[in-house]
Amino acid sequence: MHIPDGFLDPKIAGGLAGAAVGVLGYCLSKVKQAITAVVPEAALAVAGNGLKSISIGSKRVLTKFGESLLLKMGAVASLIFAAQMFNFPIDGGTSGHLLGGVLAATILGPFAGSLVIAAVLGVQSLFFADGGLIALGANIINMAFFGAFVSYYILTGLKKIIPETPSIMFAAWLSVVLAALACALEIGFSGTVGLGTAITQMLRIHVVIGLAEALITVALLNLFRKMLPAGEEE
Amino acid sequence: MKKAILLACLIAGGAAFFASTHPDGLDKFSEIAGFSSRASEHISIMSGYSLPWISGPASTALAGITGVLFITAFFFGLRKLLSR
Numbered sequence: 001m002h003i004p005d006g007f008l009d010p011k012i013a014g015g016l017a018g019a020a021v022g023v024l025g026y027c028l029s030k031v032k033q034a035i036t037a038v039v040p041e042a043a044l045a046v047a048g049n050g051l052k053s054i055s056i057g058s059k060r061v062l063t064k065f066g067e068s069l070l071l072k073m074g075a076v077a078s079l080i081f082a083a084q085m086f087n088f089p090i091d092g093g094t095s096g097h098l099l100g101g102v103l104a105a106t107i108l109g110p111f112a113g114s115l116v117i118a119a120v121l122g123v124q125s126l127f128f129a130d131g132g133l134i135a136l137g138a139n140i141i142n143m144a145f146f147g148a149f150v151s152y153y154i155l156t157g158l159k160k161i162i163p164e165t166p167s168i169m170f171a172a173w174l175s176v177v178l179a180a181l182a183c184a185l186e187i188g189f190s191g192t193v194g195l196g197t198a199i200t201q202m203l204r205i206h207v208v209i210g211l212a213e214a215l216i217t218v219a220l221l222n223l224f225r226k227m228l229p230a231g232e233e234e
Numbered sequence: 235m236k237k238a239i240l241l242a243c244l245i246a247g248g249a250a251f252f253a254s255t256h257p258d259g260l261d262k263f264s265e266i267a268g269f270s271s272r273a274s275e276h277i278s279i280m281s282g283y284s285l286p287w288i289s290g291p292a293s294t295a296l297a298g299i300t301g302v303l304f305i306t307a308f309f310f311g312l313r314k315l316l317s318r
Contacts, residue, residue, distance in 0.1 A: 001260045004273035036316070062317040070316070074309025075238035078302045082242040085249035085283065085298050087258060094262040095254035123305055128297070129278035183260060193267045201267065205259035227237045 001099065001176075001183055001206070002124065003139055005132030009190035016186065017137025023145050024118055030111040035066025069112060076104050076224070077116045081123065083220065088212055096209030099179060101147030102155060102172040103217045107224060110152035117144035138186050142179040151175035165218060172217040173210035180206035239306055246298030250283075250291040 008016075040058045062070075080100035087095035100120070105113030118140045124130040131139045155171035162170075184202035188195030257265060264270035275281060280300065284293040 001258065003260065004275060006272040006274040007264070007269070062313070067313060067317060070309055070313040071235045074306050074313075075235040075242075077305045077309060078239050078242035079245070081301055081305050082245035082249065082298060085246055085253060085294075087249075087254040087256070089254040089256060090259075092262075093256050095256040095258050097258060119305065119308060123301060123308070127278055127280050127301065127304065128283055129275045129281040130283070132274075133276055180259065192269050192272060193264075197267060198263075201263045202259065205263060209259055223241070224238065227235075227241075 001139075001142065001179055002121070002131030003135040003142075003183060003186070005134045007132075007187050007190065007192050008135050008138055009192075010134065012186055012190050013134045013138055016141050017134075020118075020137035020140040020145070023149065024115065024140070027111040027114045027149070031069075031115060032060075034111070035062060035069050036060040037063050069108070072228075073108060073112055073116050076107055076113075077119050079220065079224070080104060080116065081120045083216065084120070084124075090205065090208050090212075094205060096205075096212055098213060098216050098220075099143050099147045099176055100217075101143060101149075101175045101179070102151050102168060102213075103220055103224075105148045105152035106155065106168060106217075106221060110149050113152060114144045114148045117148045138183075142182045142186075146178045146182050147175045150178065168221065169214035169218055172214040173207075176206050176210035176213045177203065180209075239302065242302045243299045246302050247295040250294035250298060 038058050038060055080098065080103065083098040083100060085097070087097045090096050099117075101113070101117055104116045107113070108116060121131060121136065121139050121143060125133055125136050125139070151171050151174065154174060155167055158167035158171055161167075180202045181199065184198040185195070187193060188198035192198075256262070261270065264273065279286060280297045283297045283301075285297050285300070287293075288296075
């Protein structure tokens, strides 16, 4: 579902790039808070100079939790990048591939999860020309914001009503449908194709692709949990 | 985490040989609706998931593994940078 350059009106692409910067900045600040702790830089050195100076010169350092979260982010990002290469046939000469938003957010939480999807999209666009450069913001909004961030909160809500596995499967399916809808709206409002056609055609294909997303998400999640020491999840 | 990276390399390598080559949902829609020609692809070192020097599935497998290593390196580098 990676939008190439040329499908979007520059005004829309630009606006979405700005929105993507905002979302990523927010996620980055949240993750930074979670993985670092403030420690006094030279508490001992200034201890003799009175209490006032102790608070001066504190800095943020990476915590043990932070180190392991960054490693896990790298592992999840690599896995999702690879899995996205594995296109599976749908019907009538169409294929689909994993988006991985719900997978990333389930393992890493909404903020680190969104950053991971955005990093994958960035590498795909820069080094593989998979997804446009001007359209990168739109792709981040569709697949990282709607696919991971928003879908995480849908998943959290679902878990309160139904058991975990069906919650994850439904959220994964919905994440693809949401991302497809956002993509259709962007292309439709860009005037590239009729809005109604964009919505119906994109949804028609992606309600099916979403079923595979649900199955792959659960399969990869189980695999990943086996590779992790217990209790190391967000 | 080594296991996850190894698995990612395996999946990327396998995708080169077994993944469907049909267009994905959006690409297919752009073909049916007749606006696929509006797509303009920028020049990139591994455009179309293949290395510039070789062709065929082996090229795609190596490009995929390179991508996995790029992403791993990015997060390892970030960790190094932040833990100083």
